[in-house]
Amino acid sequence: MNIAIIKYNAGNVASVMYALDRIGAKYTWTDDEKVIQAADKVIFPGVGEASTAMAYLKEKKLDQLIPTLKQPVLATCIGMQLLCKHSEENDTDCMGVFDVNITRFQSNTLKIPHVGWNSIQARGTNDLMKGLNETEFVYFVHSFYAPVYQDTSATCNYVQPFSAMLQKDNFFAAQFHAEISGKVGQKIIQNFLDL
Amino acid sequence: MLTKRIIPCLDIKEGRTVKGTNFVDLRDAGDPVELGAFYAENGADELVFLDITATIDNRKTLVELVKQVARQVNIPFTVGGGIGSIEDVSALLNAGADKVSINSSAVRRPGLIDELALQFGSQCIIVAIDTRFVEDIDWVHTHGGRNITSLKTIEWAKEVEQRGAGEILLTSMDTDGTKAGFANQLTAEISSNASIPIIASGGAGTMEDFYDVFTLGKADAGLAASIFHFKVIEINALKNYLAKKGIPMRI
Numbered sequence: 001m002n003i004a005i006i007k008y009n010a011g012n013v014a015s016v017m018y019a020l021d022r023i024g025a026k027y028t029w030t031d032d033e034k035v036i037q038a039a040d041k042v043i044f045p046g047v048g049e050a051s052t053a054m055a056y057l058k059e060k061k062l063d064q065l066i067p068t069l070k071q072p073v074l075a076t077c078i079g080m081q082l083l084c085k086h087s088e089e090n091d092t093d094c095m096g097v098f099d100v101n102i103t104r105f106q107s108n109t110l111k112i113p114h115v116g117w118n119s120i121q122a123r124g125t126n127d128l129m130k131g132l133n134e135t136e137f138v139y140f141v142h143s144f145y146a147p148v149y150q151d152t153s154a155t156c157n158y159v160q161p162f163s164a165m166l167q168k169d170n171f172f173a174a175q176f177h178a179e180i181s182g183k184v185g186q187k188i189i190q191n192f193l194d195l
Numbered sequence: 196m197l198t199k200r201i202i203p204c205l206d207i208k209e210g211r212t213v214k215g216t217n218f219v220d221l222r223d224a225g226d227p228v229e230l231g232a233f234y235a236e237n238g239a240d241e242l243v244f245l246d247i248t249a250t251i252d253n254r255k256t257l258v259e260l261v262k263q264v265a266r267q268v269n270i271p272f273t274v275g276g277g278i279g280s281i282e283d284v285s286a287l288l289n290a291g292a293d294k295v296s297i298n299s300s301a302v303r304r305p306g307l308i309d310e311l312a313l314q315f316g317s318q319c320i321i322v323a324i325d326t327r328f329v330e331d332i333d334w335v336h337t338h339g340g341r342n343i344t345s346l347k348t349i350e351w352a353k354e355v356e357q358r359g360a361g362e363i364l365l366t367s368m369d370t371d372g373t374k375a376g377f378a379n380q381l382t383a384e385i386s387s388n389a390s391i392p393i394i395a396s397g398g399a400g401t402m403e404d405f406y407d408v409f410t411l412g413k414a415d416a417g418l419a420a421s422i423f424h425f426k427v428i429e430i431n432a433l434k435n436y437l438a439k440k441g442i443p444m445r446i
Contacts, residue, residue, distance in 0.1 A: 048316055110197075118197045183269070
């Protein structure tokens, strides 16, 4: 299998590569349009800030490529947020694969960012949680979130319920870091590779 | 529900795990890669590797160690010790560390925190604060607790958050190695005034100490070393105990 990890300016992807190594999957880290289009699976990871990441994707024209991909795409953390319509983080227009807006957590009692292991609940169709329990723990680090809406495939509760995972056609997304979420995260990645 | 985290800390010297009492009298507690993988399999929520003899010569060894750990471990891990520049952080993150922890270098030049947060994102920058109670005030210390600074711990904690630290690792030099419990009062004061998570460290001796640091101390995570390395407390048993007492845990 031919996996492309999208190369852009949002943070460190070493842990994603090591997670694939542990599974024994081969991958290419690339921003080459042709290589990405030809891949069997595409992973769009990343940590970082929305507006700088979108600016870079636009410069490389990846913002036009990614929404048109037909093979399974897995977006995590900021990758997931960039696939949504708009992010409140520096008022950024995103790629709009998922018809939902990203907003910032607001709380007087709970700490923001949301950091640590929290439980997620599968909701509706969730192909990536196959073989897992309804409720599992995964590792989050984020201050912005997607509300629960029709394409939410798993929910999490912090301040209020939000989308831990999204699924629509060939697009799969996780707000948490599957690559460092223990056996559960490993299973989610494996399920994506098995699609 | 967001759970409280249990974090074993592996002190590294020349590629081996060590843990001392009050940072002297070091003892060998095994191979860091094996030990890290063991903890990841047995309930640890996160790992911290602290290179306690960090020198330029040791840097390459540490980066190699980080690569080995990253290959084996599927939970978040932090690397600290002697990190003083953007290049140091870049090398460790590229090797597979999820977060880095800075301490003395941030005290020496606080602007480093801003630079690292801007370059890599706050989520991977932990500022470690070593504190000791001297003449009625908690003061920040450096160099493994040997050197007092002119910074008050509570004020420094606020400053590092404002500068972009993603988490604070608070080690009380008064309780470290005593096994008499965490510095709950100070931890609570800092945690209540912070929006970022506080990892409490120093003094864990019993399961109850962890219960106290999460309730009285309002900590988001509890870190310990020797009690885990020498199996005085097993992490899974600790987490079951805490869960039974109503502390949210990833079981």
